Amino acid sequence: MSSQDPGVGVEPSRDEGSAASDGPANAAIDVDGLELVYSDGTAAVQGVDMTVPEGEFFGFLGPNGAGKTTTIKVFATLLSPTAGEVSVNGFDVRSEPRAIRETIGYMAQETSIDPELTAEENVRFACEAYGVPSAERDERVTELLDLVDLADVADKRSEEFSGGMKKRLDAATALVHRPPLVFLDEPTTGLDPKARNRLWEYFRRINDLGTTIFLTTQYLEEADQLCDRLAVILDGEIVADGSPADLKREVGGEVLDVELEADGDASSRAATIAREFEAFADASVTETDEGISVTAETAREHGTDLLVALRDADLTVTGFNIRAPTLDDVFLAITGEELDADESSEADAEGSR
Numbered sequence: 108m109s110s111q112d113p114g115v116g117v118e119p120s121r122d123e124g125s126a127a128s129d130g131p132a133n134a135a136i137d138v139d140g141l142e143l144v145y146s147d148g149t150a151a152v153q154g155v156d157m158t159v160p161e162g163e164f165f166g167f168l169g170p171n172g173a174g175k176t177t178t179i180k181v182f183a184t185l186l187s188p189t190a191g192e193v194s195v196n197g198f199d200v201r202s203e204p205r206a207i208r209e210t211i212g213y214m215a216q217e218t219s220i221d222p223e224l225t226a227e228e229n230v231r232f233a234c235e236a237y238g239v240p241s242a243e244r245d246e247r248v249t250e251l252l253d254l255v256d257l258a259d260v261a262d263k264r265s266e267e268f269s270g271g272m273k274k275r276l277d278a279a280t281a282l283v284h285r286p287p288l289v290f291l292d293e294p295t296t297g298l299d300p301k302a303r304n305r306l307w308e309y310f311r312r313i314n315d316l317g318t319t320i321f322l323t324t325q326y327l328e329e330a331d332q333l334c335d336r337l338a339v340i341l342d343g344e345i346v347a348d349g350s351p352a353d354l355k356r357e358v359g360g361e362v363l364d365v366e367l368e369a370d371g372d373a374s375s376r377a378a379t380i381a382r383e384f385e386a387f388a389d390a391s392v393t394e395t396d397e398g399i400s401v402t403a404e405t406a407r408e409h410g411t412d413l414l415v416a417l418r419d420a421d422l423t424v425t426g427f428n429i430r431a432p433t434l435d436d437v438f439l440a441i442t443g444e445e446l447d448a449d450e451s452s453e454a455d456a457e458g459s460r
């Protein structure tokens with residue numbers, strides 16, 4: 108990218124005169140008791156409270172159907188809350204939707220680019236749609252294509268682009284009006300790791316330039332790499348929040364992964380032994396594909412004792428490792444389940460579309 112400041116995210120975020128600016132100072136998003144019940148009775152979001160300060164890179168995590176998209180749609184004024192108060196950029200979602208739409212960018216799960224148009228035409232079209240003054244459009248198109256590294260293919264029709272390029276172009280179109288707050292709804296789902304890494308760079312860059320980012324993702328590594336703070340939503344309710352480091356600390360202690368020779372019910376027998384192991388009284392024990400994982404304050408101290416106990420029970424340990432908890436462990440501890448990230452991601456290589 109050029110070293111020039113492309114000016115993304117430098118607009119003031121708040122109309123000081125707005126009657127709805129009664130949330131905490133400098134909150135990009137302020138939510139109190141949000142509920143959203145769909146017309147068929149599905150309670151998608153229940154009693155959500157959260158505050159996202161300006162400039163934060165905030166991550167919203169949860170499995171499919173947890174309520175992430177519904178929440179974003181309320182923030183973007185595409186759905187009206189059933190109950191609760193929500194202000195975005197200091198504006199009320201019910202009474203000031205227009206002011207909110209003018210001050211946010213929204214990258215939905217499905218890309219909104221037109222495959223028939225070139226990269227440049229797509230960004231120019233978004234400039235028109237968002238009312239960017241015509242005198243500013245040329246410069247804005249250039250700076251945004253530069254920001255997302257598509258200047259070289261500005262004249263190519265976007266139908267020729269890889270999945271990662273399309274996502275980058277979509278990100279550029281969400282930024283044409285220099286919104287101080289951007290919603291990214293699972294922006295990297297289905298992309299291969301290289302394309303994903305590339306998008307991360309742009310998101311970091313936008314955030315460094317001052318833009319608040321609200322990201323939903325199923326990829327825990329993505330949240331760990333990018334986010335200052337996270338909230339985990341499950342069945343419409345927030346069940347944990349904090350910085351990635353805080354959340355990992357809350358898991359407590361370290362994780363001992365034990366690999367076992369596959370032998371019928373080896374994992375479940377090993378898990379029972381670990382649970383009954385006195386030194387691991389407060390441990391959390393889970394069965395994994397390879398064997399078991401034990402999270403405990405004393406994992407390091409008493410790990411070898413457990414290995415001996417497993418051997419005494421005729422279980423064959425083929426490997427073990429002691430490590431710090433990851434966000435996967437956090438998610439497992441909170442929900443009892445692994446976050447089922449899209450397994451097709453490896454198939455969708457950057458050059459494959």
Ligand SMILES: Nc1ncnc2c1ncn2[C@@H]1O[C@H](COP(=O)(O)OP(=O)(O)OP(=O)(O)O)[C@@H](O)[C@H]1O
Nearest residue numbers: 145147149151169170171172173174175176177178
């Ligand atoms: N238009 C709708 N009418 C009724 N129920 C809906 C509607 N849209 C979503 N839901 C339901 O609301 C709940 C929350 O869905 P939502 O799409 O917000 O979850 P999500 O966390 O974004 O999941 P995903 O990652 O799959 O998009 C789910 O039970 C879903 O089936």
